Amino acid sequence: MPQEPPDTPDINRKLFFITLGLVLLYAVFILPLLHGQHRYPIAYSRFKQFLAQGEVKEVELRGHHLEGTLTATAPIGPNNTTASLFTTAVPELGDPSLLPALEAHGVTVRVVDSEDASWQRLLLFLLPWLVLFSFFWGLLRSSRRLGGGINGPGELQRFLTRRTQKAEVPAVTFKDVAGQANAKTEVWELVDFLSDSARYRALGAEVPRGVLLMGPPGTGKTLLARALAGEAGVPFYPISGSEFIELFVGVGAARVRNLFETAKKNAPGIIFIDELDSVGRTRGTGLGGGHDEREQTLNQLLAEMDGFSGHEAVLVVAATNRPDVLDPALLRPGRFDRHVTLDLPDRSERVEVLKVHSRSMPLAADVDLDQLAAVTPGFSGADLKNLVNEAAMSAARHRLTTVSAVNFEEARDKLLLGTVRSMAIAPEEHHRLAVHEAGHALVAFFHPHTDPLLKVTIIPRGRALGTTQQLPEKERHTLPEEYLRARLALTLGGRTAELEVLASASSGADDDIRQATALARAMVSRWGMSADIGPVDLRESEEHPFLGREIAQPRRFSENSAQAVDQAVRKLLLAAEEEARSVIRERRSALERLIAALENRETLSRTEIEACLTHAS
Ligand code: ADP
Ligand code: MG
Ligand code: ZN
Numbered sequence: 001m002p003q004e005p006p007d008t009p010d011i012n013r014k015l016f017f018i019t020l021g022l023v024l025l026y027a028v029f030i031l032p033l034l035h036g037q038h039r040y041p042i043a044y045s046r047f048k049q050f051l052a053q054g055e056v057k058e059v060e061l062r063g064h065h066l067e068g069t070l071t072a073t074a075p076i077g078p079n080n081t082t083a084s085l086f087t088t089a090v091p092e093l094g095d096p097s098l099l100p101a102l103e104a105h106g107v108t109v110r111v112v113d114s115e116d117a118s119w120q121r122l123l124l125f126l127l128p129w130l131v132l133f134s135f136f137w138g139l140l141r142s143s144r145r146l147g148g149g150i151n152g153p154g155e156l157q158r159f160l161t162r163r164t165q166k167a168e169v170p171a172v173t174f175k176d177v178a179g180q181a182n183a184k185t186e187v188w189e190l191v192d193f194l195s196d197s198a199r200y201r202a203l204g205a206e207v208p209r210g211v212l213l214m215g216p217p218g219t220g221k222t223l224l225a226r227a228l229a230g231e232a233g234v235p236f237y238p239i240s241g242s243e244f245i246e247l248f249v250g251v252g253a254a255r256v257r258n259l260f261e262t263a264k265k266n267a268p269g270i271i272f273i274d275e276l277d278s279v280g281r282t283r284g285t286g287l288g289g290g291h292d293e294r295e296q297t298l299n300q301l302l303a304e305m306d307g308f309s310g311h312e313a314v315l316v317v318a319a320t321n322r323p324d325v326l327d328p329a330l331l332r333p334g335r336f337d338r339h340v341t342l343d344l345p346d347r348s349e350r351v352e353v354l355k356v357h358s359r360s361m362p363l364a365a366d367v368d369l370d371q372l373a374a375v376t377p378g379f380s381g382a383d384l385k386n387l388v389n390e391a392a393m394s395a396a397r398h399r400l401t402t403v404s405a406v407n408f409e410e411a412r413d414k415l416l417l418g419t420v421r422s423m424a425i426a427p428e429e430h431h432r433l434a435v436h437e438a439g440h441a442l443v444a445f446f447h448p449h450t451d452p453l454l455k456v457t458i459i460p461r462g463r464a465l466g467t468t469q470q471l472p473e474k475e476r477h478t479l480p481e482e483y484l485r486a487r488l489a490l491t492l493g494g495r496t497a498e499l500e501v502l503a504s505a506s507s508g509a510d511d512d513i514r515q516a517t518a519l520a521r522a523m524v525s526r527w528g529m530s531a532d533i534g535p536v537d538l539r540e541s542e543e544h545p546f547l548g549r550e551i552a553q554p555r556r557f558s559e560n561s562a563q564a565v566d567q568a569v570r571k572l573l574l575a576a577e578e579e580a581r582s583v584i585r586e587r588r589s590a591l592e593r594l595i596a597a598l599e600n601r602e603t604l605s606r607t608e609i610e611a612c613l614t615h616a617s
Pocket of ligand 2: 218221223
């Protein structure tokens with residue numbers, strides 16, 4: 001049910017139509033007079049030639065100025081373009097032979113009072129400016145009268161964006177969002193709040209204001225936000241962060257203000273800010289000019305969110321795929337303090353996405369969505385939607401009445417070659433990922449002194465292509481040496497498994513090696529865990545007490561000590577790698593089972609890993 005925002009004053013609408021009328025009048029009647037009949041200036045002598053040859057049809061005399069028409073076109077324009085309209089200047093002293101000559105050739109002569117003409121021209125020249133001026137003046141007046149202060153561009157913006165601000169209740173609901181079980185559960189309670197906020201208020205509950213949806217592109221953030229509004233039956237006010245960034249400073253801030261005003265007046269509702277990162281990057285980091293506007297917009301956004309009195313059931317939902325660059329002020333309590341993460345779908349979730357998007361399609365009997373999900377690792381929800389659509393297009397191109405397996409194959413090839421936005425994974429790479437993560441998981445499972453496994457997945461997340469998550473059994477404050485050594489072995493386990501199973505390493509171990517090296521260095525240089533070094537502080541950086549990151553310090557020890565540290569670090573890492581290798585060699589068959597299971601299901605829970613590793617070993 002579309003709603004007209006009631007805050008657009010009537011006066012604005014009238015003014016708008018009056019201006020529109022004037023502009024149209026100007027365009028239709030007056031512009032052609034000015035520009036439609038362009039006259040080319042020619043020399044007086046040339047004019048006299050034309051006259052002598054009898055080629056002049058009519059002239060108009062305005063003082064020392066003569067405008068005329070030739071009987072046919074002649075090359076008088078720039079670059080010898082032909083035209084018949086010309087203008088020329090009559091000599092200051094006058095030309096006594098002119099009038100008789102005109103008469104002799106039977107040219108129609110009109111004489112225009114030169115003062116009249118200049119008046120006319122002045123008017124023509126001024127009219128557009130008058131129209132523009134009255135337009136802005138009207139805007140300023142109406143905005144001042146409304147108490148909104150002088151805000152020309154803002155009001156103008158409201159004029160021009162009125163249509164896009166029409167809010168409607170989206171038709172999508174949660175059943176259109178496949179998978180994403182966690183995210184859906186997390187936003188479910190917001191549906192209840194939005195559809196019956198009075199109940200919450202009566203109990204004095206502190207109500208949520210901002211929800212931040214995070215996840216890679218195409219995972220359904222926009223879709224989920226729309227579904228949330230659809231499910232709660234409240235209007236949805238979408239705007240993209242990049243739309244806030246305008247050429248003129250202040251326009252973005254005015255947009256934010258208008259958006260919040262409209263939403264509050266029609267509460268309950270959901271304001272959805274897509275691409276929050278484009279407006280919400282950490283302030284003061286922009287290079288050169290141009291970020292003034294962004295900062296102003298961001299400040300306005302923060303002010304609006306703080307300005308909720310707590311009575312409005314207006315929820316601000318934002319989406320980003322770069323939560324790391326957001327200004328910390330956006331994440332404070334009372335702002336975007338609820339975070340919901342959306343991940344790329346795993347195999348079973350991909351089946352569901354495919355089902356959602358193919359539900360209204362005539363599928364041939366040979367289409368196996370489960371098989372299709374198996375060969376599309378790394379595809380996002382949007383990629384899968386695209387795949388289904390491409391398949392239908394392919395079927396239509398081949399004039400088929402159903403969409404069949406070959407169409408899906410064609411579509412997949414096309415997407416893999418070109419346009420898959422996210423990290424589509426080739427089959428060999430998929431296998432290597434499974435080997436790598438299985439290596440981590442195997443060491444984590446069989447090595448004593450490690451935390452229990454929680455989950456293993458080869459679904460890309462953030463920068464990591466796969467992850468092995470552990471659950472610390474208890475909060476640890478000091479870390480025993482055995483635990484740390486086990487941690488090193490586990491961290492290098494992925495790479496070691498690649499070496500054992502595939503006989504080659506890969507760049508996938510980049511982060512593992514970095515982490516392991518940092519840990520080994522701390523063990524050696526800070527915690528005295530290397531017999532070759534002993535309990536000596538040889539650290540080269542200091543943790544900053546407030547910033548929580550390492551700050552480089554001037555070195556207070558000899559070059560010899562530095563070399564000894566490097567050697568001890570290497571020794572620790574090599575020992576850890578050896579440990580990982582022996583676990584892997586001992587349990588090779590368990591590893592193979594884990595690799596197969598991972599490749600097949602992509603995500604394994606704790607119990608699934610246990611079942612896989614302990615059976616028949
Ligand atoms: P994002 O905002 O995270 O980039 P979108 O919500 O714009 O992703 O997703 C684009 C399209 O992809 C959606 O309109 C929808 O058709 C499809 N899509 C994405 N994720 C899902 C999902 N989980 N279930 C069903 N369709 C999805
Ligand atoms: Mg989106
Ligand atoms: Zn790894």
